[in-house]
Amino acid sequence: MSDGIVPVGDLSVVGGGAVGLTCALAAADRGWRVRVFDAGPRWRAAHVAGGMLGCLAEGHPGQDRLLAIARDSVARWPALLARLDDPHVRVATDSLLIGATPADVEHLRSQVGFLLSQAPSDADRLIARTARELRTDEPALVRGTAGGFRAVGEGAVDNREFIAALHRSLDAAGVERVAAEVTDLSQVPGDQVLVAAGLGTRRLLPEVDLRGEKGEILRLRRTRWSVPPPRHVIRARWHGRPVYLVPRADGLVLGATQYEAYDDADRAPLAGGVADLLADAGELMPGLRTYELAEAGAGIRPSSPDGVPVVSRIDDRITVAAGHGRNGVALAPWTADRFVDLLDEARNGLANALSDKQIQNTIDTGV
Numbered sequence: 001m002s003d004g005i006v007p008v009g010d011l012s013v014v015g016g017g018a019v020g021l022t023c024a025l026a027a028a029d030r031g032w033r034v035r036v037f038d039a040g041p042r043w044r045a046a047h048v049a050g051g052m053l054g055c056l057a058e059g060h061p062g063q064d065r066l067l068a069i070a071r072d073s074v075a076r077w078p079a080l081l082a083r084l085d086d087p088h089v090r091v092a093t094d095s096l097l098i099g100a101t102p103a104d105v106e107h108l109r110s111q112v113g114f115l116l117s118q119a120p121s122d123a124d125r126l127i128a129r130t131a132r133e134l135r136t137d138e139p140a141l142v143r144g145t146a147g148g149f150r151a152v153g154e155g156a157v158d159n160r161e162f163i164a165a166l167h168r169s170l171d172a173a174g175v176e177r178v179a180a181e182v183t184d185l186s187q188v189p190g191d192q193v194l195v196a197a198g199l200g201t202r203r204l205l206p207e208v209d210l211r212g213e214k215g216e217i218l219r220l221r222r223t224r225w226s227v228p229p230p231r232h233v234i235r236a237r238w239h240g241r242p243v244y245l246v247p248r249a250d251g252l253v254l255g256a257t258q259y260e261a262y263d264d265a266d267r268a269p270l271a272g273g274v275a276d277l278l279a280d281a282g283e284l285m286p287g288l289r290t291y292e293l294a295e296a297g298a299g300i301r302p303s304s305p306d307g308v309p310v311v312s313r314i315d316d317r318i319t320v321a322a323g324h325g326r327n328g329v330a331l332a333p334w335t336a337d338r339f340v341d342l343l344d345e346a347r348n349g350l351a352n353a354l355s356d357k358q359i360q361n362t363i364d365t366g367v
């Protein structure tokens with residue numbers, strides 16, 4: 001907020017992950033005075049995420065609503081990237097969907113069939129590729145996959161560059177960033193409060209039904225003997241198991257396992273998950289064996305029961321944006337736009353309430 005401009009209202013955001021920061025920036029751009037409270041990267045799923053901006057590869061039967069939201073959000077990403085104005089954020093523009101065996105490709109084909117039944121216009125974005133064509137796209141792929149698809153426009157961002165770019169944009173917009181864990185919402189200042197604390201949301205708002213889905217994820221760094229990292233996001237179905245590679249400037253992210261988390265504080269990667277990821281990726285792209293294992297991490301996805309994020313009002317002052325599960329980076333722009341619409345409604349409601357009060361005063365006083 002620039003000096004001399006009167007803010008339209010005062011907003012506190014609890015949670016400085018992918019969702020909270022994107023919402024904070026959108027609100028600042030609408031003229032709100034904003035501060036963000038954040039407990040730090042250790043509790044942030046966005047710190048470990050792959051950064052894929054997928055809707056096509058995430059569309060599964062029964063998840064029609066999530067698919068529609070994801071498609072909408074992915075379409076909003078170019079505007080967010082332009083707003084951040086940082087060339088290091090985006091790392092890929094397309095994905096390759098690859099099957100190890102004919103059964104794996106059949107699985108992908110049925111997924112593509114579902115997607116096209118939902119949005120036939122996506123046909124020109126989902127292009128069938130033979131194994132040979134996939135190796136032309138990515139020469140380091142193993143020979144003899146069973147083929148797959150190219151998903152045009154299914155890109156990825158570097159999650160950590162994304163958060164860093166959001167911090168810079170927020171600082172430039174005059175947003176205050178407070179390193180603190182919030183334990184009591186009644187103590188949080190502001191006309192409006194957004195709770196976007198990922199899995200931490202359920203401690204502040206127990207009525208929001210969230211579950212944790214843990215996942216191991218690895219960061220591999222290229223050495224001088226290595227094949228170059230892929231240029232596309234590679235999402236493979238490898239003998240029935242999903243595995244993905246997401247490019248980074250110095251290597252790639254290799255992910256990810258998924259299973260129920262029993263403890264919100266458990267961010268320790270299990271040996272079994274790490275071993276499975278390395279085994280599958282090593283078969284998919286044998287040259288990865290010469291990469292350094294730079295980081296083995298794990299995060300917990302904050303998921304709603306039906307996979308659809310919860311972006312709604314709790315009361316006149318508090319709004320929640322949580323439950324983004326596997327897709328919180330991809331869904332951030334949709335969430336932010338939906339949140340600022342809710343803020344506008346709150347402000348208009350307040351304005352209407354004030355003018356009702358003025359009318360009442362006028363009637364009461366006869367003025």
Ligand SMILES: Cc1cc2nc3c(=O)[nH]c(=O)nc-3n(C[C@H](O)[C@H](O)[C@H](O)COP(=O)(O)OP(=O)(O)OC[C@H]3O[C@@H](n4cnc5c(N)ncnc54)[C@H](O)[C@@H]3O)c2cc1C
Binds near residue numbers: 014050299323331
């Ligand atoms: C292994 C893995 C891979 C993933 N890959 C992808 C991917 O490729 N693409 C994609 O779109 N999504 C991916 N995700 C999902 C994505 O990371 C999440 O959906 C997203 O981070 C959710 O954003 P959020 O802001 O709601 O929560 P988070 O990113 O978890 O951020 C929550 C923030 O709130 C803070 N906080 C918590 N409690 C409090 C409190 N009481 N007071 C103050 N601050 C608090 C935390 O410190 C944290 O910074 C992945 C997740 C995992 C675990």
